[in-house]
Structures are given as structure tokens and as C-alpha cells.
Amino acid sequence: MKKIINKPENIIPELVEGFVSANSRYFEKVLGVNGILYKGRRKDKVTLVIGGGSGHEPIYSGFIGRGLGDASVAGNIFASPDPGAISETAKAAHAGHGILFVYGNYAGDNLNFDMAEEILQDDGVKAAHVRINDDCVSAPVERINDRRGIAGGVLMVRLAGAACDLGLSLEDTKKQVEHVADNLRTIGIAVSPGQLPGLDKPTFELGDDEIEFGMGLHGEPGIKRDKMRPADELVDVMFSHIVKDMPLKAGEEVCVLVNGLGATTMLELSIAYRRVKQLLDKAGVLVYDADVNSYATSQSMGGFSISILKLDEQIKKLYDNPCFCPFYAKEGKA
Amino acid sequence: MKKIINKPENIIPELVEGFVSANSRYFEKVLGVNGILYKGRRKDKVTLVIGGGSGHEPIYSGFIGRGLGDASVAGNIFASPDPGAISETAKAAHAGHGILFVYGNYAGDNLNFDMAEEILQDDGVKAAHVRINDDCVSAPVERINDRRGIAGGVLMVRLAGAACDLGLSLEDTKKQVEHVADNLRTIGIAVSPGQLPGLDKPTFELGDDEIEFGMGLHGEPGIKRDKMRPADELVDVMFSHIVKDMPLKAGEEVCVLVNGLGATTMLELSIAYRRVKQLLDKAGVLVYDADVNSYATSQSMGGFSISILKLDEQIKKLYDNPCFCPFYAKEGKA
DSSP: OOOOOSOGGGHHHHHHHHHHHHTTTTEEEOTTSSEEEETTOOSSSOEEEEEEEESSTTTTTTOBSBTSBSEEEEEEETSOOOHHHHHHHHHHHOOSSOEEEEEEOOHHHHHHHHHHHHHHHHTTOOEEEEEEOOBTTSSOGGGGGGOOOOTTHHHHHHHHHHHHHTTOOHHHHHHHHHHHHHTEEEEEEEEEOOBOTTOSSBSSOOOTTEEEETOOTTOOOOSEEEEOOOHHHHHHHHHHHHHHHSOOOTTOEEEEEEEEOBSSOHHHHHHHHHHHHHHHHHTTOEEEEEEEEOOSOOSSBEEEEEEEEEOOHHHHHHHTSOEEETTEEEOOOO | OOOOOSOGGGHHHHHHHHHHHHTTTTEEEOTTSSEEEETTOOSSSOEEEEEEEESSTTTTTTOBSBTSBSEEEEEEETSOOOHHHHHHHHHHHOOSSOEEEEEEOOHHHHHHHHHHHHHHHHTTOOEEEEEEOOBTTSSOGGGGGGOOOOTTHHHHHHHHHHHHHTTOOHHHHHHHHHHHHHTEEEEEEEEEOOBOTTOSSBSSOOOTTEEEETOOTTOOOOSEEEEOOOHHHHHHHHHHHHHHHSOOOTTOEEEEEEEEOBSSOHHHHHHHHHHHHHHHHHTTOEEEEEEEEOOSOOSSBEEEEEEEEEOOHHHHHHHTSOEEETTEEEOOOO
16 A cells, blocks of 8 residues: 655654644644644643554544643654653643653553653652553453553543543542543454555455454454454444443443544444444443544554443543544533 | 445445434434434524535535534435435425535536425525535636535535524525635545445556546546655645645635545645645745544545635634534634
């Protein structure tokens, strides 16, 4: 697949330049590193800093704004930003009430964000983190802390932004966001691989009639290679994995995100959501809100994920907080 | 490319079902036809009805909301909705102040929307239309009324929504929207074809190192088949076509939309926008606002378009009107 780029070595600086420039009403660049600040960030609350490897846009770089992240840090394609970039961005955004980092649970990110926290702590800045680990088939429930973060990160950032907006302490904000993570599950499938810019080969190989079930957001292998099936059958199997991991009872309320991985049309995502809704209806589970879009992408990978967030009073209050950035705007309360 | 669908004959009803269901806070279906109403539509203004062939989501079906369309009508994939569906949807949305239709300038749409207008007029409902014809290489300037409507439709719907919001008469609203069309130009390129759901072949053929320059939103041929080049070179040629057609003077203000066609990443779109901004800076043209996203898509086609809207006081006032739908939310004034 042909990629619309210039020199491969300039991809990230050119991405950040274009991204900040196009959204200059809201975004400004951190001097010297690939960090982006939300211009309108509040000064009276914990500062939310998000980030990770590039190539999944609009998340994370684009998810800064009112009620969302205060700053984001962009690594190279599918690679964690370095500790210096993270700590510099956090310092540029910090308003004196501590930093909460929210990022995907990957070895490289964990290492680099941990080092950034140490740098900040040495400089007298309080910092804490919550790792996104919504991919419910990436490790068994006994090793839940080994699970990857995938498209549920969209909801994690939204609700972390809301928790920060409440003006609580860093410790209490972190607890609220951990509670969200406990109630969020995602599963994805790939029908075609992505293609990294500057490389000639796809991110993985897949036969004409094959799908990868439970793959990660970078093309990591899933739990099985399966045959392509009609949309409803795919959704049925995906849904069954989620409710096995996080049982849902009749009368409970959920929010649903059907996220496209890049090359999958909104037509297909809508057809898939339609089936999720049918299954939830059948189980007597109430849909408080739903969202169908492509927020967490993987370099034009074909496929999608289903995220389910189980609501209680605390989570619903966070969900009802309005938020706005150029790529994600929600009015909050219905 | 594998498509996540069920039976091909059910694609459109399942799309509409999923689309309305996922966005049920805002959307409701018109009984009996594939029309969608914005639940919060105002009753004290001209009613804006948009629509066209499906398969370009989120436009048009998704572009109804506050300050946008009041209703949309979905045809089959890449095929105009029929006159009955259009007139039924318009009647369901009508608030007594007339209907303004805004849709892409294609033979099928023109015929069917014209017939719908006749049906409405026979029923005593005043109706008028403005056709989107922003694709500046699809016909020479002497035949400007033959030009196709492509991604500039996003801005047309936004500004038509704003014009309706002003509460003017149908005639005056139409004039405002025509003035917007006069100041809007788009050019697109394709780097890879789309793939229709239910069909096994791509929407057109393209060599590994080829691009189609100036192609339409359905894969219609452009003005030339060219070799793939670096992003900056592609943008330079595209930009030169726009300014040849709509000259821009130093000191003038514009809004820019870089729209992805489905399979093109935000990374690539941002790199392309970066170059557009450099060219505008060089020409002394001021960017009032910019937007980089994939709103008008073509079944996972690879490629993008650049739209430029030239501002004057009247157009800027429309642009500054805030708008919100689940897929497009703008705060208005900077």
C-alpha cells in the first residue's frame, strides 16, 4: 500500500507539525520534544498526560482537550516515547496538583513512563499512573495486569479526564480511574493487516479468507486464526468472550464503543454495533450510550473491536462529564 | 478485501438500523424509508435535508444535528435515494418554513431530488436546493455546473446548517449557501481503490506505483494517471490546481479541510496538511481554521482531498456558527 509521506525519517516530526498546525486553536507543541499541550488546560486540578507510540491517530495525540488529556506525548510509530520526552511534556503541562499518566500496558511504555515518573519525583513533581489493560483475551484473568491496552483507551482517557475535572487529589483521581479500568473490556478482530509507513510489508500475514481473533493494536497475534464469517457470527463470538470475562446481568447498564482499526468502513462498524445491541437487548442489559467510530487505529488495518464499559453511579458520573477535542466531542449527560 | 457484513441485500437496512441505534440520543428513523431525523431539530427555521448514496459515511447520514442537517436520506451504496424516500423524509422533518436540499451534483441525485421537490410542491411544501460542486477538476470553469460534489460537502452542510440557523427565508438561505459554493474548491487523489461490500472487485484498477489524480468520490476517473510521489510533491500539484481555479491573494483568509478517503491514516493526512499550510503561508494567505479527518469516504479507498473555502464576512459568520453531531462537532468562533 502506498503511503502519503515524505522521507521516512521525518514522519514523526512532520506528523506532529501538521497535527498541531491543523488544530492550532487547541494544541501547541512542547519545545524540543514531540509533546502536545492543550492550550485551554485548567490549572486547578490534577494534570492528565497521555501518550504512547504514534500510528494510532487520532488517539493518543488528538485526545487532549476540555475534559480529556491536558497533554500527550508521541513516540515513534508503534514505539513508546522516551522518558525525557514524557517528563518534559508533563512538566510543561503541570499546574501544581500532580500528574496522572494514562497509557497502554506495554513493556516499553511501562518502562519509559516509570522512568519519567522517577525524573518528575526527583524534581519534586508528584506523579502516578493507570495503565490501560482492556484487551480481555490478551491474558487470562489471573494475569489481568499483563493485558494489553487497546481501543478501550478512548473511554479510559475520557473518564480519566472527567475524574481530573472533579478536582480531587492525585490519589483519589487515580482510584477513580482504576475503578473504570476494572469495569472495561475490549476484544478485537483483524480482517486485514496494517502497513507501516516507510516499510514495504504488512504488519502481519493473513490469508484471503482468514481473520485474526483477539489481535492487538499493533498486529500482535490473537488467540486464534479463524475463517471469515458473516458480521453477526463474528460479533456473537466476540461478545461471548467479553461476557465470560465480565458477566453482565439483566438490568445493568453499559456503554459500548465499536472502534474501527483504520480501513474498516462506518457501514461495517454500524452493522456490527447493530448486532451488539441485539445481544445486549436479549440479555436485558441496558445501553446507556454507544459510539461507533475509528479512534484507535492501526495503520489501515482492517477490523474492529467491541468495548463494553459497565456502569455504576460513580462511572456514570464520570461518563456524563462533557468533553471536547477536535476528534472526540461528547455532550455528556443525555 | 473482506467486508464485515451479513447478507449483501441487507446492507443498507442494517447500516441504518445500526447507525440510528448507536446514535439514538440524537437520531431517529423515518418510518418506512431509509431516512434519519435529528431529534433536536428546530421548528422555527428552514429545514435542511441532506443525502445521497450510502457508502461515504459518516457523510451524509451522520451529518445531522445542531447547526447541521435536520434530516438525511440514505440511498443504496453509491446510488441516489429514490424520490419517495427523499420526499417522505423531508415531510417528516418539515417545520413549516420550507425545505432546503443540499446534495452532491450527480445525475441520479439531481433527477431524484428534483422529483422529490415536485412531490413536495404538489403537497404545498416549498422546497429549493443547492448542489455541491466543489470538485474543481471534474469540469472546466465554463461548465462549473457540471462539477461533481466531493469532500467539500462537509463544509457545505455545515454552512448550510448555519444559514438555516439564521432564520432567513428559504430564498435568502439558498442564496447564502450558493455564495458558499462559489467560494469552495476541492481536489482529490487516489492511491488505492475502494472495495464495495458484497462485490469481489475493487472500484477501479491502479498500478503499484500509480495514483489517480482528480478522481471522484466513487472512483470516477480523474484528469490523469500519475506516478506516486512524495507527499509534498502531491500536495504542490493539487494546490496549484485549486489556486488556478480560485485565485487566492495575500491577506485573504481561508479554511482548509484535508479529508481522508477511508484507508488513509491521520498521520498521512497531517503530513499533507502541513504542506498545504506551508504553501498558504508562502502565498501570504491566512488560515482561519483547518480540519484534518475522514468525513467523506469511499469504501476504504486510499487517498485524500484538499478543500479550500475562501472567507468573506458573510461566509465567516456562517463558519463561526457552532455545530454538533456525533461525527462532527465544532465550537464555532475562535
